Amino acid sequence: xxxxxxxxxxxxxxxxxxxxxxxxxxxxxxxxxxxxxxxxxxxxxxxxxxxxxxxxxxxxxxxxxxxxxxxxxxxxxxxxxxxxxxxxxxxxxxxxxxxxxxxxxxxxxxxxxxxxxxxxxxxxxxxxxxxxxxxxxxxxxxx
Numbered sequence: 001x002x003x004x005x006x007x008x009x010x011x012x013x014x015x016x017x018x019x020x021x022x023x024x025x026x027x028x029x030x031x032x033x034x035x036x037x038x039x040x041x042x043x044x045x046x047x048x049x050x051x052x053x054x055x056x057x058x059x060x061x062x063x064x065x066x067x068x069x070x071x072x073x074x075x076x077x078x079x080x081x082x083x084x085x086x087x088x089x090x091x092x093x094x095x096x097x098x099x100x101x102x103x104x105x106x107x108x109x110x111x112x113x114x115x116x117x118x119x120x121x122x123x124x125x126x127x128x129x130x131x132x133x134x135x136x137x138x139x140x141x142x143x
Contacts (some may be wrong), residue, residue, distance in 0.1 A: 001016055001018050001019075002016070002017045002018075002031075003015070003016045004016075006016075013029070013030055013031055014029075014031055014032075015028065015029070015030050016028065016029040016121075017106050021041065022101040023038075024038070024039045024040070024041050025036065025037065025038050026039050033058050033074065038070065041081075045116045059096070071123070071124045071126065071138075071141055072123075072141065073126070073138040074076075075141050075142060075143050076124075076125075076126060076138035076139065076140065076141045077102060077103070077114060077116065077117060077138070077139050077140050077141075077142065078136045078137060078138055078139060078143075079105060079114070079133045079134065079135055079136060079137045079139055080105075080112075080113075080135065081105075081135050082107060082111070082112070082132070082133065082134050082135055083107030083108075083132070083133060084105070084106045084130065084131070084132050084133070085103060085104075085105060085106075085107045085127045085128065085129055085130060085131045085132075085133060085139075086104040086105065086111060086129070087103070087104045087129060088102070088103055088125060088127070088128070088129060088140075089101050089102055089103060089104065090103075090122045090125070090140060091105060091122065091125075092122055092123065092125060093121065093122065094121070094122045094125060095120070095121055095122075096116045096119065096120065096121075096122060096142060097116065097119045098115075098116055098117060098118050098119050099115050099116065100115060101113040101114065101115055101116075102114055102115065102116050102122070102139070102140045102142075103127070103132070103139050103140060105139075116140075116142055117142075118142060120142040120143050121142065121143060122140060122141070122142055123128045123141045123142070123143045124140070124141040125139075125140055125141075126138040126139055126140065126141065127139050127140075
Protein backbone atom coordinates (compact mmCIF):
# COMPACT_ATOMS: atom_id res chain seq x y z
CA UNK A 1 0.00 0.00 0.00
CA UNK A 2 1.29 3.44 -0.92
CA UNK A 3 0.41 6.44 1.20
CA UNK A 4 0.55 10.09 0.22
CA UNK A 5 -0.29 13.44 1.82
CA UNK A 6 -1.60 16.29 -0.30
CA UNK A 7 -2.45 19.86 0.64
CA UNK A 8 -4.98 21.42 -1.74
CA UNK A 9 -6.23 24.96 -1.05
CA UNK A 10 -5.17 24.65 2.59
CA UNK A 11 -6.99 21.34 3.14
CA UNK A 12 -4.92 18.24 3.89
CA UNK A 13 -5.74 14.93 2.18
CA UNK A 14 -4.31 11.59 3.28
CA UNK A 15 -4.46 9.19 0.34
CA UNK A 16 -3.70 5.49 0.49
CA UNK A 17 -3.64 3.40 -2.68
CA UNK A 18 -4.26 -0.28 -2.08
CA UNK A 19 -4.32 -3.20 -4.47
CA UNK A 20 -5.28 -2.90 -8.13
CA UNK A 21 -7.29 -5.87 -9.40
CA UNK A 22 -7.21 -7.56 -12.82
CA UNK A 23 -9.90 -5.16 -14.11
CA UNK A 24 -7.66 -2.19 -13.24
CA UNK A 25 -9.87 -1.10 -10.31
CA UNK A 26 -7.93 0.32 -7.36
CA UNK A 27 -8.90 0.44 -3.68
CA UNK A 28 -8.21 4.02 -2.60
CA UNK A 29 -8.75 5.62 0.78
CA UNK A 30 -8.97 9.42 1.08
CA UNK A 31 -9.10 10.80 4.63
CA UNK A 32 -10.24 7.37 5.91
CA UNK A 33 -13.08 7.12 3.36
CA UNK A 34 -12.79 4.19 0.91
CA UNK A 35 -13.37 4.38 -2.83
CA UNK A 36 -13.14 2.01 -5.76
CA UNK A 37 -11.50 3.81 -8.68
CA UNK A 38 -11.42 2.57 -12.26
CA UNK A 39 -7.96 3.38 -13.63
CA UNK A 40 -6.95 3.76 -17.25
CA UNK A 41 -4.98 0.87 -18.60
CA UNK A 42 -1.45 1.70 -19.61
CA UNK A 43 -1.13 1.29 -23.32
CA UNK A 44 1.73 -1.07 -23.95
CA UNK A 45 3.98 -0.25 -26.88
CA UNK A 46 3.43 -2.41 -29.91
CA UNK A 47 5.93 -5.25 -29.94
CA UNK A 48 7.62 -6.12 -33.17
CA UNK A 49 8.07 -9.73 -34.07
CA UNK A 50 11.62 -10.61 -34.97
CA UNK A 51 12.52 -13.93 -36.53
CA UNK A 52 16.02 -15.22 -36.12
CA UNK A 53 17.96 -15.25 -39.35
CA UNK A 54 15.80 -12.55 -40.94
CA UNK A 55 16.39 -8.81 -40.81
CA UNK A 56 14.06 -6.82 -38.59
CA UNK A 57 11.93 -4.27 -40.44
CA UNK A 58 10.85 -0.78 -39.49
CA UNK A 59 13.73 -0.30 -37.06
CA UNK A 60 14.99 3.26 -36.82
CA UNK A 61 18.57 3.56 -37.99
CA UNK A 62 18.99 7.27 -37.36
CA UNK A 63 22.65 7.94 -36.65
CA UNK A 64 23.68 4.33 -37.06
CA UNK A 65 26.06 2.77 -39.54
CA UNK A 66 24.41 1.29 -42.63
CA UNK A 67 24.69 -2.48 -43.02
CA UNK A 68 27.33 -3.26 -45.63
CA UNK A 69 27.73 -6.85 -46.82
CA UNK A 70 30.40 -8.08 -49.20
CA UNK A 71 32.05 -4.69 -49.71
CA UNK A 72 35.78 -4.51 -50.24
CA UNK A 73 36.61 -1.65 -47.90
CA UNK A 74 40.29 -1.95 -48.82
CA UNK A 75 39.44 0.28 -51.80
CA UNK A 76 37.38 2.68 -49.68
CA UNK A 77 38.08 6.34 -49.17
CA UNK A 78 38.41 6.63 -45.39
CA UNK A 79 37.61 9.48 -43.04
CA UNK A 80 40.78 11.49 -42.39
CA UNK A 81 39.43 12.66 -38.99
CA UNK A 82 36.32 12.25 -36.82
CA UNK A 83 33.30 14.27 -37.89
CA UNK A 84 29.76 14.26 -39.23
CA UNK A 85 28.72 13.54 -42.82
CA UNK A 86 27.09 16.73 -44.15
CA UNK A 87 26.47 15.56 -47.71
CA UNK A 88 27.22 12.73 -50.09
CA UNK A 89 28.08 14.05 -53.53
CA UNK A 90 28.10 10.74 -55.47
CA UNK A 91 25.81 7.78 -56.13
CA UNK A 92 26.51 4.08 -56.51
CA UNK A 93 27.40 3.39 -60.14
CA UNK A 94 28.67 6.91 -60.81
CA UNK A 95 32.03 7.34 -62.54
CA UNK A 96 34.37 9.73 -60.69
CA UNK A 97 37.76 11.22 -61.46
CA UNK A 98 40.65 11.65 -59.06
CA UNK A 99 40.09 14.89 -57.16
CA UNK A 100 36.27 14.88 -57.43
CA UNK A 101 34.48 15.61 -54.15
CA UNK A 102 32.65 12.48 -52.96
CA UNK A 103 31.66 13.43 -49.40
CA UNK A 104 31.53 16.64 -47.35
CA UNK A 105 32.65 15.94 -43.78
CA UNK A 106 32.12 18.50 -41.03
CA UNK A 107 34.87 18.39 -38.44
CA UNK A 108 35.75 21.05 -35.88
CA UNK A 109 33.00 23.32 -37.31
CA UNK A 110 34.59 23.25 -40.77
CA UNK A 111 33.28 21.61 -43.93
CA UNK A 112 35.96 19.38 -45.46
CA UNK A 113 35.61 18.14 -49.03
CA UNK A 114 36.72 14.51 -49.14
CA UNK A 115 38.00 13.82 -52.65
CA UNK A 116 38.39 10.68 -54.73
CA UNK A 117 41.98 9.45 -54.58
CA UNK A 118 41.68 7.72 -57.95
CA UNK A 119 39.39 7.56 -60.95
CA UNK A 120 36.85 4.77 -61.07
CA UNK A 121 33.30 3.70 -60.41
CA UNK A 122 31.53 4.16 -57.06
CA UNK A 123 30.59 0.61 -55.99
CA UNK A 124 29.38 1.35 -52.44
CA UNK A 125 28.52 4.22 -50.13
CA UNK A 126 29.29 3.21 -46.55
CA UNK A 127 27.78 6.22 -44.74
CA UNK A 128 24.65 8.35 -44.78
CA UNK A 129 24.04 12.05 -44.33
CA UNK A 130 24.10 13.13 -40.67
CA UNK A 131 26.07 10.09 -39.53
CA UNK A 132 29.01 10.54 -37.19
CA UNK A 133 32.22 8.85 -38.27
CA UNK A 134 35.56 8.18 -36.65
CA UNK A 135 39.00 8.48 -38.21
CA UNK A 136 39.65 5.66 -40.72
CA UNK A 137 35.95 4.73 -41.08
CA UNK A 138 35.19 3.77 -44.72
CA UNK A 139 33.13 6.42 -46.54
CA UNK A 140 32.90 5.51 -50.23
CA UNK A 141 34.29 2.56 -52.19
CA UNK A 142 35.72 3.33 -55.64
CA UNK A 143 36.94 0.50 -57.88
